[in-house]
Amino acid sequence: MQNLVSELLLPALVPLGLTLKVALTATLGACLTGIGAGYALSRRSLPGRELLDAICTLPLVLPPTVIGYYLLVLFGRRGVLGQWLQETFGVSLIFTWQGAALAASVVAFPLVCKAARTAFEGVDQNLESAARSLGAGELRVFLAVSLPLAWRGVLGGTMLALARAMGEFGATLMIAGSLPGRTQTLSLAVYEAVQAGRDSEAAFLVLLVSALCVTLLLASGRFLKSNPAT
């Protein structure tokens, strides 16, 4: 028992903490952008709506390695955005946990965006028009009418995004590498442990990830059920 704690549990805490940090940051990023994009896409007046929708869905369909490559080329030290970030703020995302969060948020974004679009489209247009006729601005309509009516669908998408962000592997590996204690999340740690032949460690991490996912699914199911639609 003593051995189990010192040899398996303690070393697993670092990648576990990192996974949560990366996944939560990524979900926050995916939420802010995804809800905005989903709302915009739900407006019939938006020109080129279906094309934009296809572009927003792309990260869901593309292999994570393709996304990783795009990010590497964009945010690398010699990339357009990477150079700008380096010169303006002196930061570089490659091989950092922020880079991992960026990768995870890009792959999780379509899940929020899609769910949000569907949810906003389900909101009664008359209610929004009524708010406008009473003098509310677009932002006010969004915050006071559309979002409260659509929040359940948005939340469902967010839960999926969180789950997706926690399991991210391919794009993360390409942009953030697999640095123990810095960017090595649980999914990367499992891969490394198997590669290096540390079987008991791999088995323990696999159980830990499985338990975490079951907990998350149960929690989200409960959360969604105990809060019936307004």
Place this chain on the structure above:
Amino acid sequence: MQRIKTVVGILALSLLLFARVASAQEIVVSAAASLTNALDVVKKGFEAAHPGWTVVANYGASGALLKQLENGAPVDVFASADQQTMDQAAAKGLILPGTRRDFVKNVLVLVVPADSKLAVGGEKDLALPGVARIALGNPDSVPAGRYARESLELAGLWDALRPKYIYGNNVRQVLDYVSRGEVDAAFAFATNARQAGAKVRVVREAATKTPARYPVAVTSTGKKAEAKAFVDYLLSAEGQHILQSFGFGKP
């Protein structure tokens, strides 16, 4: 119901057919990532000399390949970039001991991106503040990473430089990092650096305790005769000539 049965039957039959075609005179070679380009040419030479035979190459970090072999991957020939991995394979009874031979030698080098402005002239310069990231293979599974650790330990720098390390999953990834300029310096094999051409600059050979000799062996579960023929070809004058053209040394 009848239709479903027919479809399932056809699927099963076609699977069987494919499986048979695939196994005809096919030799699966698991080889260290650093051998990638050289073995692609060796494979062509071998197939030309043995009509009807196909070599399927499976490249990766030696440690990862060992792991696959251990879990029953259908491999006939195993070539690692270090003795330690092959010793482990031998200890686990995964290779036929009599067939093990050293077939090439490589050299670990310290490289920097070609446009690097840092004055890195040797290992001790890696401690300079301008050097923020040093790429090396993960010493747990990548032989080139293990040699790099040896070299840094010899220089007495291993622990001090630890925060700067960026671990690659195999030596080619390490090389990719340095060619893209994502890291300031890296440890890779001389043959890798040669492939990267003008994108990287070799600073110097890194001193290691263990020479990087690559062993090859027939696996204990493999097709023995065919695998032996491939190992013989690697050691033949023709095979050696190809390997040396990629910068590998005689064992």
